[in-house]
Amino acid sequence: MTGPLERSIPAQARSRERLERILDAAARVFDEVGYEAATTEAIAEAAETSIGSVYRFFPNKKALFAALYTRYLEKVRALFDVVAADTDDSVPWEQVVGAMIDGFAAFHESEPGFRAVWLSLALTDQMIVEGEALNRQLAERLEPLFARRFPHLRPADRRVVATVAVEAVSAMLIFAARRGPPLGPAVLAQAKNLIIRYLAPYATTSSGSAAGAGKGARARRRSGKISVR
Amino acid sequence: MTGPLERSIPAQARSRERLERILDAAARVFDEVGYEAATTEAIAEAAETSIGSVYRFFPNKKALFAALYTRYLEKVRALFDVVAADTDDSVPWEQVVGAMIDGFAAFHESEPGFRAVWLSLALTDQMIVEGEALNRQLAERLEPLFARRFPHLRPADRRVVATVAVEAVSAMLIFAARRGPPLGPAVLAQAKNLIIRYLAPYATTSSGSAAGAGKGARARRRSGKISVR
């Protein structure tokens, strides 16, 4: 009754494409006006579909947001893995940090909806939907890297320090996105300094750290033994 | 015109108290569910009044939020001035930074609604109400202090660096508030390290040079034992 098979494939393809369009539209609309102010109608329109089609894919508005969230989670993971992959330990850690921040900044710019998800998640915890929050995931994935690179960082503190780094960069990215030039980009440009200086005390070699060299680095190494509470 | 004075005072007092109750309730509700999801009805209920009373004081929901915002703006200014006041330049700058962060942390905890305002302001710029946004104000007030303390910070960069510091601390505070113990407080505890290390390169040799060296490192070692709260 559904017709020959070769028809069903394009049908599925069309369906898939429509789903993507809806997610993209949702990302755009959520980003522009926020979760609450975004109307399902506006999303459907932005996706050039009908409201009915939106509800064919998602049982309700929250589920639509959750799907968006999941999609970004995936993308962020991929992004992360790419940066982590082409990095062996010969690369100075500052460079890795820089690459990550750059990568995220690029991601932020190319995926405007990402910020919406990020912010909405920040706004209401009830919205934390599937699995963990994005930033938490990021921090977790950062830990093994830290383990290799920061011998002066006590294992127990890894999670905390990674979270600080992620949240701080996140804040700069959001700020940059909201506040346009010139202050926005200028602040974002400082993110690297902020993180590199923060992490420097935990690193072994001051492998060309932007934040200091020579004995100063050594000094920092020692003071890096923070006691979290 | 309203009758004997001794009568009018309690009347005003009651009115004043009710207004405070409404603002407090609004702070609570906004904090819990966010600006959009907060209903005026819920705020009235939380304030143990009728919806009509809420509208006696505020013409609409936005105005209620704006009043809340103004109230916090005032408090934050006061807080800032207190910290800045009892600080002469003999006090090591790291200590000043620490005091400020501690002050804000205390403020955050004692004023739950503050976070809501902060976040909502972050969410929609259209909501920026009276004068400047909170964080911007803070950054601006930080500048003269930076001018005195950080000779290696170029005047043109002051605003950017101050903004980075404010936004980063803001992010940690929000994170701490959302994520309960143990990670929340642990992250907040790191805020001092984050900011002090970030600013160190701009400071004089003093109690902690740019990247830190010699005795300065020792000083930091001590101050590194931060105790949040």
Place this chain on the structure above:
Amino acid sequence: MTGPLERSIPAQARSRERLERILDAAARVFDEVGYEAATTEAIAEAAETSIGSVYRFFPNKKALFAALYTRYLEKVRALFDVVAADTDDSVPWEQVVGAMIDGFAAFHESEPGFRAVWLSLALTDQMIVEGEALNRQLAERLEPLFARRFPHLRPADRRVVATVAVEAVSAMLIFAARRGPPLGPAVLAQAKNLIIRYLAPYATTSSGSAAGAGKGARARRRSGKISVR
């Protein structure tokens, strides 16, 4: 307990005066915005009293309107009686009609609230409050005058013709009040022509009729025998 008598008299006087102020204010406000849009608060304010005082005199908004209505009813009766009084039958009837219209026009201008009552009564019948509507009263009071002046008007038709005259003049007055110069006053100026020409066929030899004389009057006399449907 209420104090000496000589105090109570000014008290009553003050009360009476306040009631008048409230009625005047109500007239003004009703006239400006209409019955529904008028708020009791606005009326109290216009009367320079408190809302509580308004409710001391009137149990509700409708009663306030009704009182206003009654007051105007009284005034209109008085006005009518004045015009009717200094008119003996030697005065040409056209002159009497003219005087009445002039009198009403003056009344309309001096009592702006009158129009409000008139219109509101026209708008919702539920509002007909005490006794009959104003215009009906007027028409009724016109009948004896018609009886003396219009011998060619059958007694059975008196009420109808009087009503037509009253309603037509009423319409012109309202139009004039709403539409400012130049059309408004111009239309009102025509009211006399309208009514005099309408009534002329019912009059006797036309005691100086502006609308015709001689045989024309006779012709009209015949056609004056209208058959009401």
Place this chain on the structure above:
Amino acid sequence: MTGPLERSIPAQARSRERLERILDAAARVFDEVGYEAATTEAIAEAAETSIGSVYRFFPNKKALFAALYTRYLEKVRALFDVVAADTDDSVPWEQVVGAMIDGFAAFHESEPGFRAVWLSLALTDQMIVEGEALNRQLAERLEPLFARRFPHLRPADRRVVATVAVEAVSAMLIFAARRGPPLGPAVLAQAKNLIIRYLAPYATTSSGSAAGAGKGARARRRSGKISVR
């Protein structure tokens, strides 16, 4: 885009029908209680729809009223044109006036909501919505007819006289609608006399005037030179 054509027609038809139902219901409700007292909920109920459907067609209550107004404006124009169309100048003008009044009376009876619009327009000028008010339109359309028929009416006075006629008839119609039998219809029946007698002095030939003949007409001619204002 919406599927086969034969499907879309009933769909549109249903929509169209619903819109008509809403307008009809609005007419009824406005007529019964007036504009302000009419609730959108009541209108929806009267239209046997949901409040949401009302707002699908009209952005707000005022727009609903405006649409009603426009609809009647259209109908009134059509009615007018019909009457004017089958009237060449051989028809006695009194007959034309009579036909018009009869036409309007019929219209009033068949369209109960019309009165509501008419009255509400009379009540608040702020409500004058699209183009001109109804009565003004009528008066304007009457002018060319007057130009042909009433040579003794100075061009400058045409507008005023036409307005007087329209407003007077309007008043009779409203009165008739409000006051039931027997007075209502009786008054309306007099509208023709009222208008014909009013206009007679401006006409050339008393082409079978009900209000006079022969020399009487001449007399009236003279007095026809009214001075407006």
Place this chain on the structure above:
DNA sequence: TATGAATGAGACTTCATTCAT
């Protein structure tokens, strides 16, 4: 399966009325 008209719960807001002071 796609469409979008229809639904109606619930949000914000107003204002007549009450009542403690």
Place this chain on the structure above:
DNA sequence: GATGAATGAAGTCTCATTCAT
């Protein structure tokens, strides 16, 4: 008696969701 803050029913309007076509 006067005052006006407080109350809350009721109105307008929005928008997530359903369902006939």
